[in-house]
Each structure stands twice: as structure tokens, then as C-alpha cells.
Amino acid sequence: MTATTAPAAGVWGAVWQGLTRSTSGFLGLCLVLGVLVFSFAGPLLVDTRNPTDIDLIWGPMNAEHWLGTNHEGKDTFVQLVLGGREPIWVGVVAALITVAIAVVLGGIAGYVRGCVDHFLLQLTDITMTIPFIVLMLVIASFYRTASPLMVAFIIGLVTWPYLMRSIRAQVLSLREREFVEAARLQDLGTARILFVEVLPNMAGYVFINFIIAITNAIYAVVGMYLLGLLPSTADNWGLMIQQAWDNNAFLLPTATPFLVAPMVMIMLFQIGLVTMSRSLEQALNPRLRDR
Amino acid sequence: MATDTAASPPPPDAPASAADPPSLPWRVWRHHLFVKVRKSVVVVFVVANVTFFLARAMPGDPIDVMAGRLTQGGMSMDEARVIATNSLAFDPDAPLWRQWWDFFVGLVTLDLGNTITRPAVGVAEAIAAYLPWTLFSIGVGTVVSIVLGLSLGMVMAYRRNRFLDHALSVAASVLGAVPNYLIAMLLVVGGGLYLGWFDPVALRGTVSPGVTPGFTAEFVGDAFYHAGLPILTYVLAIVGTWMLVMKASTTEVLGEDYVTVARARGLRDGRIAFAYVGRNAVLPLVAQIAISFGTLVGGAVFVERVLVYKGVGGLLLDAVNYRDYPLLQGLLIIVTACVVAANLVADLLYSRLDPRISDQGAATP
Numbered sequence: 103m104t105a106t107t108a109p110a111a112g113v114w115g116a117v118w119q120g121l122t123r124s125t126s127g128f129l130g131l132c133l134v135l136g137v138l139v140f141s142f143a144g145p146l147l148v149d150t151r152n153p154t155d156i157d158l159i160w161g162p163m164n165a166e167h168w169l170g171t172n173h174e175g176k177d178t179f180v181q182l183v184l185g186g187r188e189p190i191w192v193g194v195v196a197a198l199i200t201v202a203i204a205v206v207l208g209g210i211a212g213y214v215r216g217c218v219d220h221f222l223l224q225l226t227d228i229t230m231t232i233p234f235i236v237l238m239l240v241i242a243s244f245y246r247t248a249s250p251l252m253v254a255f256i257i258g259l260v261t262w263p264y265l266m267r268s269i270r271a272q273v274l275s276l277r278e279r280e281f282v283e284a285a286r287l288q289d290l291g292t293a294r295i296l297f298v299e300v301l302p303n304m305a306g307y308v309f310i311n312f313i314i315a316i317t318n319a320i321y322a323v324v325g326m327y328l329l330g331l332l333p334s335t336a337d338n339w340g341l342m343i344q345q346a347w348d349n350n351a352f353l354l355p356t357a358t359p360f361l362v363a364p365m366v367m368i369m370l371f372q373i374g375l376v377t378m379s380r381s382l383e384q385a386l387n388p389r390l391r392d393r
Numbered sequence: 394m395a396t397d398t399a400a401s402p403p404p405p406d407a408p409a410s411a412a413d414p415p416s417l418p419w420r421v422w423r424h425h426l427f428v429k430v431r432k433s434v435v436v437v438f439v440v441a442n443v444t445f446f447l448a449r450a451m452p453g454d455p456i457d458v459m460a461g462r463l464t465q466g467g468m469s470m471d472e473a474r475v476i477a478t479n480s481l482a483f484d485p486d487a488p489l490w491r492q493w494w495d496f497f498v499g500l501v502t503l504d505l506g507n508t509i510t511r512p513a514v515g516v517a518e519a520i521a522a523y524l525p526w527t528l529f530s531i532g533v534g535t536v537v538s539i540v541l542g543l544s545l546g547m548v549m550a551y552r553r554n555r556f557l558d559h560a561l562s563v564a565a566s567v568l569g570a571v572p573n574y575l576i577a578m579l580l581v582v583g584g585g586l587y588l589g590w591f592d593p594v595a596l597r598g599t600v601s602p603g604v605t606p607g608f609t610a611e612f613v614g615d616a617f618y619h620a621g622l623p624i625l626t627y628v629l630a631i632v633g634t635w636m637l638v639m640k641a642s643t644t645e646v647l648g649e650d651y652v653t654v655a656r657a658r659g660l661r662d663g664r665i666a667f668a669y670v671g672r673n674a675v676l677p678l679v680a681q682i683a684i685s686f687g688t689l690v691g692g693a694v695f696v697e698r699v700l701v702y703k704g705v706g707g708l709l710l711d712a713v714n715y716r717d718y719p720l721l722q723g724l725l726i727i728v729t730a731c732v733v734a735a736n737l738v739a740d741l742l743y744s745r746l747d748p749r750i751s752d753q754g755a756a757t758p
Contacts, residue, residue, distance in 0.1 A: 126566075228443075231436050231732055233691030236709065236725060240444070243713050244451050321572045325695045328574060329710060343578070347699065352581050352593060365578065369571050376570035 117309060120385025127381025133374030137367060141186025152180045152337075162356045169359040172342075173349045178360045184337040185364060190371070192254045192323050197315035199258025204265035205301060205308060211266070212273025213296050219270070226263035234260050238322060242331045253332060257319045265311050269304065276300050306386035313379040317372050324368060339364035429740055433733040437726065438500070444725045445496050448718045455483045455509045455716040482512035483718075496722065505723040510715050516723035520705065524727065526599045527697070527704030530620045531689045534627025539682065541628065542635025547671060549636065550643035562640075565633035573630035574695035580622055581700070596622060597701040623693075623702050630692070631685060638681070642674040649673070679743045687732040 121127045154174045161171035169178035211222040229237075241256050276282060277300060285295045301308075326332050327340025328347070342364040351357035421427055453461075456477045463473035478485070499506050505516035549558045568576075585593035596619055600606070604615045646652065647670060655665050697706030705724060712721040 126563075227432070228436055228439050231687070231729055231736075232440055232443075232725065233687055233728060233732065235691030235694050236728060239694065239709065239713055240447050240451070240721070240725075317570065324572065325574060328695060329698055343575075347578065352578070352586055355586065358582060358586070361578070362582065365575050369575060372570040372572070373567055376566060380566065 120382045124381050126377050130374045130377030137371040144183040148180050148183050152176050160356045169363050172360045181337045182363050185339040188338045189323050192250045193316045193320040195254035196257035196319035200261045200315045201312045203262040208266040208269030209296050212270040230263045257322050310379050310382050313375050317375045440729045441726050444722050448721050455481050458716050481509050483509045506719040508720045509717045516719050523705045523708045530623040534624045538628045538632040542632045543639045546636040546639025547643050549640040565636040568633035573692045574699045576629050577626040577696050577699045599703045622700050626696050646670050646674045686735045
């Protein structure tokens with residue numbers, strides 16, 4: 103009992119320490135929380151109707167429209183507040199799927215070894231060789247009318263191999279430890295040893311990679327919106343950027359907020375996540391922790 | 394890739410006793426490089442077949458897509474389908490196995506076939522017109538970012554915890570976190586609209602109209618002028634990663650005994666920095682160059698679309714949108730082959746640079 107839960111609790115303590123101990127880690131955490139509050143609490147505070155107004159096409163910034171209006175005369179700030187939810191939760195779900203696949207397959211490959219390992223490695227070789235954007239492009243076009251959840255699944259299905267490889271390598275080294283040996287002697291069963299004894303030791307590492315997977319997924323989601331490969335739904339930062347770009351907003355100074363505001367939000371979120379993951383890596387680096 | 398050889402079981406038909414000298418065909422078969430090449434061919438073959446079925450699984454075929462577009466112009470559906478069927482080199486009634494057999498024969502005979510949407514144009518021809526531009530912009534971007542990133546990373550490691558190190562670290566983190574297509578957009582808005590350094594519309598395409606290709610100063614200059622924004626985007630997007638990785642690698646090497654010994658021997662700092670520290674710090678990064686190349690080829694789809702640069706990225710998007718199966722297959726095969734080739738070169742380079750890896754690899758007992 104204690105052998106398995108103690109390291110996990112220690113990990114969450116260490117995650118908190120890693121984020122608050124260094125200035126950059128703390129700033130990253132603040133950025134991420136700020137963007138999350140803006141996107142998830144903000145919609146409760148603005149008027150969500152946001153009507154189109156032909157008289158206000160590409161209107162400038164003023165007291166009534168803080169960030170001006172877009173090509174349809176809609177208020178840019180309201181769209182900005184409403185547009186964060188979808189890319190963020192699609193990114194998080196996609197990252198969860200990536201990490202789940204990588205942990206399960208990496209754990210099995212590293213623990214069972216033999217021909218299962220061989221087959222899974224061959225699979226990662228092939229998946230890694232196809233540039234992942236290309237693969238996603240093709241898959242996404244099957245589901246041109248896909249729900250956001252489907253998009254998350256597509257991204258998750260394409261991006262697991264790198265993480266799977268490093269988890270496999272760590273399981274290979276962990277499986278030789280005494281406590282795993284002890285569990286094997288007790289005949290606890292492969293699944294139990296793997297998921298209860300071996301994998302909790304990598305919780306910190308998996309968490310760092312979960313954060314990195316979110317940044318990759320958001321890169322992919324916004325990129326696919328940019329290419330017009332995803333169905334246009336309600337307000338969405340990726341869609342705002344695409345509409346701004348396709349309406350030549352880069353030629354018009356009053357159109358700049360509509361293009362740049364969602365870009366800034368995405369960049370702040372990504373920078374926050376990357377800074378967080380860097381600080382955590384220094385605090386939780388498995389190479390430093392294990393030796 | 395390197396871990397595979399260790400995990401693979403010994404081949405059942407291995408020479409029975411160590412006393413027998415292995416035959417030449419056997420040595421070739423087990424040669425490190427040959428094993429890699431064999432594996433690469435298998436990967437490309439599997440990818441090609443996966444692409445074939447992925448492409449066919451997409452909803453709608455080329456005729457549907459073209460007919461759909463024609464009906465938007467007010468034409469009736471039946472009329473549109475007849476026109477589409479006549480103008481496209483695609484038989485919607487051919488069974489899947491027949492299409493696969495044609496594709497397979499083409500693959501084996503290295504014939505990529507003709508495009509569907511422009512029946513007279515060969516796939517190889519179409520790709521040959523676009524691929525050089527992508528390889529040119531990505532190649533120059535990779536080289537510049539590596540040279541810049543490695544030098545800056547080494548400077549950061551030598552100036553650890555000074556102001557320069559902190560400033561460069563922040564810059565590298567920020568650059569590494571921003572998606573490449575957003576960097577491209579910021580360059581266009583900032584440099585084009587606000588600073589007025591260039592006209593983003595005139596920069597579209599790979600060369601200006603009227604400039605004839607050839608090894609003339611005008612053509613080369615114009616090509617670099619148009620590729621400037623994509624190259625700058627690629628450099629900014631990846632230089633940060635190289636800086637941070639090189640800094641970590643150099644820091645590790647600086648703690649090694651041989652560096653201390655070299656210092657104690659009174660060698661000049663410049664010599665230590667290049668012959669000892671630099672060389673050993675770069676070594677572990679060589680394999681990553683190939684990976685970075687592969688990621689860039691994928692990212693080119695976004696960057697080329699944003700900057701309207703006529704490379705394979707835009708061609709690929711067209712192939713997907715118009716369901717041009719042969720073009721899509723050909724592009725994926727070529728792009729995969731490029732990435733696989735980059736991996737092979739990285740492997741070779743690595744074994745040249747690191748004396749501990751003999752190119753006999755797993756074959757030597």
C-alpha cells in the first residue's frame with residue numbers, strides 16, 4: 103500500500119513545488135490559469151449574442167468595442183472571450199488520449215518485451231516516419247463534418263509514438279528494480295505489476311509529457327482550422343485567425359485586432375504551458391530523481 | 394531506431410559456430426547500413442499501402458468533388474457528373490482490388506502514374522515542380538537554425554547564469570512555444586503592414602513573374618527574396634530548441650574529466666571549445682537533425698499555406714481537397730522517402746562522428 107501511494111503523493115507535492123519554487127514556473131502557471139479563467143469564466147460575464155452589424159465592418163477599437171469589429175461587424179472582444187473553450191478542451195482531451203495510448207503501449211512493450219515489443223516498435227517507426235501533420239490532414243478530411251471530440255481522437259491517434267518510446271525505455275529500466283522483482287515473486291500478475299507497481303513511479307514524467315502533449319494538440323487543432331479542414335462551428339480562436347487571414351486582415355490596420363488577439367491568446371497559453379513543463383522537468387527529471 | 398537492434402531476437406539462420414567465417418552475402422545482409430536500408434524500404438512500402446487505403450476511405454471520389462463544384466455554378470447534378478467523368482482520368486466503376494493492383498504495379502516499377510485532376514500531367518512531373526522549393530526553403534532554414542542555435546547554445550553554456558544566458562533562454566522558450574504558422578503571420582503583419590519593409594502580396598509564390606529559371610544572379614536572388622519569409626519562419630521556429638538542447642549538452646560536457654585535463658594541460662580555450670567541448674556536445678544531437686527535418690516537412694503545409702509559397706504543402710492540400718489519389722499517394726511516398734533518407738544520413742553521420750559505433754553494428758560478435 104504505502105509502497106505505491108507514497109511516491110504518487112510525493113509527485114503531486116513535487117509538481118506544486120516545481121511550479122512555485124522558480125520564478126519562470128510560477129509565471130507559467132499564472133499565464134495558464136489566466137487564460138483558463140478568461141476562457142471559461144469570461145463567457146459568463148459578456149453578452150453572448152454578439153449580432154452582426156453591416157455598418158460596423160472592420161470597425162476600429164473604441165470604448166464600445168474594445169478590440170474593434172470583424173469582417174461581419176461582430177464584436178472582436180466578445181468573440182475572443184467565447185473562442186477559447188473549444189481549442190483548449192479539444193487540446194486537453196487529445197493530450198489525454200495521446201498519453202493514455204503511449205502509457206499503455208509503452209508499458210506493455212517495455213514490460214512484456216519479446217515479439218510484442220518488436221511489433222509495437224515497428225508500428226511506432228512507421229507512424230513516426232509519416233510527418234504527423236500530413237497523416238492528420240488525410241484523416242481529418244474523412245471527418246470534414248467531425249465533432250470536436252472526433253478531432254481530439256484523430257490527434258491522439260497520430261501523436262503517441264514519441265512518448266511511447268520514452269516510456270518503454272523507462273519501463274525497461276524500472277522492471278529490473280527490486281520492488282518489481284518482489285512483486286513478480288509474489289505472483290501478482292502482469293497487469294497489476296505494470297499498472298500498480300511500475301507506472302506510478304513515472305507519474306511526474308507522464309504529467310510533464312501530458313502538458314507538452316496539450317501544446318502539440320493545440321498546435322494541430324489551430325493549424326487544421328487554419329487550413330479550413332474542420333467544420334466551422336461557433337466562436338473559436340482558430341476559426342477567427344482563419345477568417346481574418348482569408349479576408350486579408352494583414353493588409354488593413356483596423357483588422358489587426360481580429361487577427362492578432364486570438365493569436366496572442368494562443369501564444370500566451372502555449373508559452374505558459376511550455377514554461378511550466380520546463381520548470382517541472384528540472385524538478386522532476388526522472389534521470390535526476392532515480393539515481 | 395537505434396534501440397531496435399538490441400531488442401531483436403538473434404536470427405534463427407545465424408552461422409552455427411564462430412569458427413566459420415561468415416559468407417559475403419551474409420555479411421552484407423547483416424551489415425548495419427544494409428539493415429537500416431532494408432528497414433527503410435519496408436517502412437516506405439507500408440506507408441504507401443496505408444496511404445492507398447486511407448485515401449480511398451475518404452468520403453467522396455474525385456468525380457463527386459468536381460461535380461459538386463460544378464453544380465454550385467447552377468448546373469444540374471446529372472450534367473455535372475457527365476462533364477466531371479469526361480474530364481477526369483478516373484473510373485468510378487473500377488473495383489478497389491483493380492485500383493490497388495494498378496497502384497501496386499506502379500509502386501514496384503517506380504511509376505507514380507498520372508494525376509486525376511490534370512490527366513496529361515504525371516505525378517512525378519507535378520511533384521518535381523513543387524518539391525525543390527520546399528526542400529530549398531526547409532534546407533536553408535534547417536542549416537541556418539542549426540549553425541545559429543548550436544553557437545548560441547554553446548555561448549549560453551559558457552556564460553551560465555549570467556544576463557546573456559537568461560535573456561537568450563527566455564527568447565528561446567518563447568520562440569519554441571509559438572506555432573510556426575503564427576510566427577509567419579506575425580512576420581507578415583509586423584514587417585509588411587506596420588514596418589513596411591516588404592509587400593506581402595508581391596512576395597507570394599516562389600519567383601516573380603517574368604524571371605526565367607537558370608543559374609543567373611537575377612533568378613537566384615529572386616528565389617532567395619521570395620523564400621526569405623518561409624526561411625525566416627523556419628529559423629525562428631526551431632532555433633530556440635537547438636539553443637536549449639545545445640546548452641544542456643555543452644553544460645554536461647563541460648563537467649567531464651577530459652575537459653578538466655585539457656585545461657590542466659594548458660590548452661588554449663578556443664581549442665578546447667571546438668575540439669573537445671563542441672564536438673562531444675554536438676554528437677548526441679545529430680540524430681535529432683533528421684527528426685527536426687521530418688517535423689518541418691509536416692509544418693511546411695501550414696507555413697506554405699499562410700505565406701502562399703508554392704511548395705509541396707499547398708500541392709498536398711489540393712490533392713486532399715480534390716481527392717487526387719495518385720498525387721496524394723505520390724506525395725506521401727516522396728515525403729516519407731525524404732524523411733527516411735534524412736534518418737539514414739543522420740545514422741551514417743553519427744557512426745562517422747562517434748568512433749564507438751562501428752559500422753559493422755550488430756553483426757560483430
